[in-house]
Amino acid sequence: MLTLHVxxxxxxxxxxxxxxAIRALDPRAEVAIDLATGTVRAETGAEPRAVAAAVEEEGYKVTSAA
Incomplete structure:
Protein backbone atom coordinates (compact mmCIF):
# COMPACT_ATOMS: atom_id res chain seq x y z
CA MET A 1 0.00 0.00 0.00
CA LEU A 2 1.38 3.35 -1.06
CA THR A 3 0.33 6.46 0.86
CA LEU A 4 0.84 9.93 -0.59
CA HIS A 5 0.15 13.26 1.04
CA VAL A 6 -0.99 15.61 -1.69
CA ALA A 21 -3.20 9.34 -13.31
CA ILE A 22 -2.43 6.38 -11.05
CA ARG A 23 -4.50 3.95 -13.12
CA ALA A 24 -2.66 5.06 -16.26
CA LEU A 25 0.41 3.45 -14.67
CA ASP A 26 -1.45 0.45 -13.22
CA PRO A 27 -4.97 -0.14 -14.56
CA ARG A 28 -5.74 -2.51 -11.68
CA ALA A 29 -4.72 -0.05 -8.96
CA GLU A 30 -7.19 0.47 -6.14
CA VAL A 31 -7.18 4.13 -5.14
CA ALA A 32 -8.77 5.76 -2.08
CA ILE A 33 -8.61 9.52 -1.59
CA ASP A 34 -9.48 11.55 1.50
CA LEU A 35 -9.86 15.17 0.45
CA ALA A 36 -10.06 16.45 4.03
CA THR A 37 -6.60 15.14 4.89
CA GLY A 38 -5.04 15.25 1.42
CA THR A 39 -4.25 11.54 1.64
CA VAL A 40 -4.09 9.24 -1.35
CA ARG A 41 -3.80 5.52 -0.69
CA ALA A 42 -3.09 3.25 -3.61
CA GLU A 43 -2.76 -0.50 -3.80
CA THR A 44 -0.53 -0.65 -6.86
CA GLY A 45 2.47 -2.42 -8.30
CA ALA A 46 3.74 0.83 -9.85
CA GLU A 47 6.91 2.40 -8.50
CA PRO A 48 6.23 5.04 -5.81
CA ARG A 49 8.32 7.66 -7.64
CA ALA A 50 6.36 7.07 -10.85
CA VAL A 51 3.05 7.41 -8.99
CA ALA A 52 4.16 10.64 -7.32
CA ALA A 53 5.37 12.01 -10.66
CA ALA A 54 2.06 11.14 -12.34
CA VAL A 55 0.12 12.93 -9.60
CA GLU A 56 2.37 15.99 -9.88
CA GLU A 57 1.91 16.03 -13.67
CA GLU A 58 -1.79 16.59 -12.95
CA GLY A 59 -0.88 19.80 -11.12
CA TYR A 60 -0.85 18.64 -7.49
CA LYS A 61 2.05 18.77 -5.03
CA VAL A 62 3.11 15.50 -3.41
CA THR A 63 4.57 16.38 -0.02
CA SER A 64 5.39 12.84 1.11
CA ALA A 65 5.18 9.27 -0.09
CA ALA A 66 5.48 6.11 1.96
Missing part, protein backbone atom coordinates in the same frame (compact mmCIF):
# COMPACT_ATOMS: atom_id res chain seq x y z
CA UNK A 7 -1.69 19.35 -1.62
CA UNK A 8 -4.19 21.07 -3.87
CA UNK A 9 -7.00 18.50 -4.06
CA UNK A 10 -10.40 19.95 -3.25
CA UNK A 11 -13.18 18.35 -5.29
CA UNK A 12 -14.48 15.40 -7.26
CA UNK A 13 -12.56 16.50 -10.33
CA UNK A 14 -9.34 16.28 -8.31
CA UNK A 15 -10.25 12.76 -7.17
CA UNK A 16 -10.89 11.67 -10.76
CA UNK A 17 -7.69 13.28 -12.07
CA UNK A 18 -5.47 11.67 -9.43
CA UNK A 19 -7.19 8.29 -9.72
CA UNK A 20 -6.87 8.29 -13.52
Missing amino acids: EGMSCGHCVRAVTE
